[in-house]
Structures are given as structure tokens and as C-alpha cells.
Amino acid sequence: GAGVSQTPSNKVTEKGKYVELRCDPISGHTALYWYRQSLGQGPEFLIYFQGTGAADDSGLPNDRFFAVRPEGSVSTLKIQRTERGDSAVYLCASSLFGAGVNEQFFGPGTRLTVL
Amino acid sequence: TQLLEQSPQFLSIQEGENLTVYCNSSSVFSSLQWYRQEPGEGPVLLVTVVTGGEVKKLKRLTFQFGDARKDSSLHITAAQPGDTGLYLCAGAEGAQKLVFGQGTRLTINP
Numbered sequence: 001g002a003g004v005s006q007t008p009s010n011k012v013t014e015k016g017k018y019v020e021l022r023c024d025p026i027s028g029h030t031a032l033y034w035y036r037q038s039l040g041q042g043p044e045f046l047i048y049f050q051g052t053g054a055a056d057d058s059g060l061p062n063d064r065f066f067a068v069r070p071e072g073s074v075s076t077l078k079i080q081r082t083e084r085g086d087s088a089v090y091l092c093a094s095s096l097f098g099a100g101v102n103e104q105f106f107g108p109g110t111r112l113t114v115l
Numbered sequence: 116t117q118l119l120e121q122s123p124q125f126l127s128i129q130e131g132e133n134l135t136v137y138c139n140s141s142s143v144f145s146s147l148q149w150y151r152q153e154p155g156e157g158p159v160l161l162v163t164v165v166t167g168g169e170v171k172k173l174k175r176l177t178f179q180f181g182d183a184r185k186d187s188s189l190h191i192t193a194a195q196p197g198d199t200g201l202y203l204c205a206g207a208e209g210a211q212k213l214v215f216g217q218g219t220r221l222t223i224n225p
Contacts, residue, residue: 004157031211033211033213035213035215040217040218041217041218042119042121042203042205042215042216042217042218043158043203043213043215044215045212045213045214048211048212050211055211056209056211056212059212091157091158093157095211097211102211103160103163104160104213105160106156106157106158106159107157108155108156108157109155109156109157
């Protein structure tokens with residue numbers, strides 16, 4: 001079956017521009033996560049959705065970052081006024097929600113480069 | 116936020132050798148996961164350990180969760196070039212949020 005897909009795979013933008021990154025989770029997965037992975041580092045949690053609502057957005061670095069999941073499936077991560085420090089791979093993951101530890105299935109990521 | 120420290124950060128060994136990667140924290144985690152990540156791809160789950168002292172085996176890989184649930188190790192026996200990759204440990208913070216270590220980049224030379 002289809003895994004988590006992310007588009008675009010690569011995005012190059014200029015400092016100050018607005019970007020949108022899209023995530024299509026595995027069908028039927030109610031939980032969706034965004035992580036950011038800088039070069040040489042592990043993924044860093046940004047935000048987690050349960051259904052349509054953001055259950056935990058404590059990892060968003062500032063108010064330039066925003067994410068939505070209006071119909072409880074596809075999610076878009078939006079970054080305003082991009083800065084060079086935003087350059088990283090943005091990973092999306094999804095999981096079935098239930099009691100206990102849930103396996104998160106990751107997409108291939110979007111590599112964002114801010115010039 | 117709890118922190119996870121992995122060591123070593125880089126490891127390059129010859130095919131056939133054994134190795135151990137460590138994941139340490141000063142905090143207790145309800146569970147800990149190990150992932151492997153290839154270039155250009157997202158992390159893929161290898162194992163989840165939940166109980167203090169738990170040991171799980173996956174072919175030539177052995178995972179152990181510390182008794183106090185603050186640390187974990189990954190041991191690979193007779194490493195093969197196909198084991199090359201970035202190995203990440205991640206602790207569950209709350210019900211859903213994962214906190215990742217910085218990773219161990221493993222290279223197995225033929």
C-alpha cells in the first residue's frame with residue numbers, strides 16, 4: 001500500500017518568501033506529525049495533529065510557522081518570511097491512534113533551502 | 116524537553132566486526148524506539164522497547180532497554196555493508212511526541 005508522501009521533494013526559495021509543504025498520510029491514520037531535521041542531527045518535533053486539531057504545537061519555533069489539517073487527512077506546513085536558518089529537511093509522519101506506543105511511519109521529507 | 120545523547124556519532128568498521136551504539140538520557144522514558152534512516156528517506160522503525168531491562172533481537176541486531184528506562188543500546192553482530200546508515204534512538208514523551216537523539220552514522224566497509 002501507499003506510504004506517507006510529501007511534496008515537493010525539494011524546495012529552493014529566497015529569504016523572506018512564503019512556502020507551503022504538503023503531507024499525504026497513510027490512509028486511515030488519524031495522527032499526523034511534522035518534524036524538522038537539520039544536517040547531521042536527528043529529527044526535531046514540530047507539531048502533532050489528532051484528526052483536524054493540533055493536539056501539540058509546542059515544537060513550532062515561532063509564529064512564522066503554522067500547520068493545518070482541515071479535513072483530517074492531508075496536512076500543510078506553512079512558513080512565512082523564510083530565513084536561512086529554516087533550511088532543513090521537513091519530515092512528516094502518520095500513525096494509527098490508540099493506547100500505548102504508536103509506530104510512526106515517515107515520509108521521505110521535503111528538503112527546504114532558503115537562499 | 117528531555118534530551119537523548121547518542122554515542123558514538125560516527126563509526127566506521129570492517130565487515131564482520133561487532134559494534135555497539137549507545138543512547139543515554141538523564142530522564143526516564145515510557146518507551147524507546149530505534150530507527151534507521153537512509154539518505155533521502157525518512158526514518159524506518161526497527162524496534163520499540165517498553166519494559167526496563169527488556170532485550171529484543173532482530174536477526175543480527177540486539178536492542179536493550181536499561182533497567183531504569185533512561186538508556187538503551189543497539190548491538191550489531193557480524194556487521195555487513197547493508198547495515199550502513201544513520202541509526203536514531205527516540206524516546207516517547209507523553210503519548211505521541213518523539214524526542215530523537217542526534218544519531219549514529221554507521222559505515223561498514225567491505
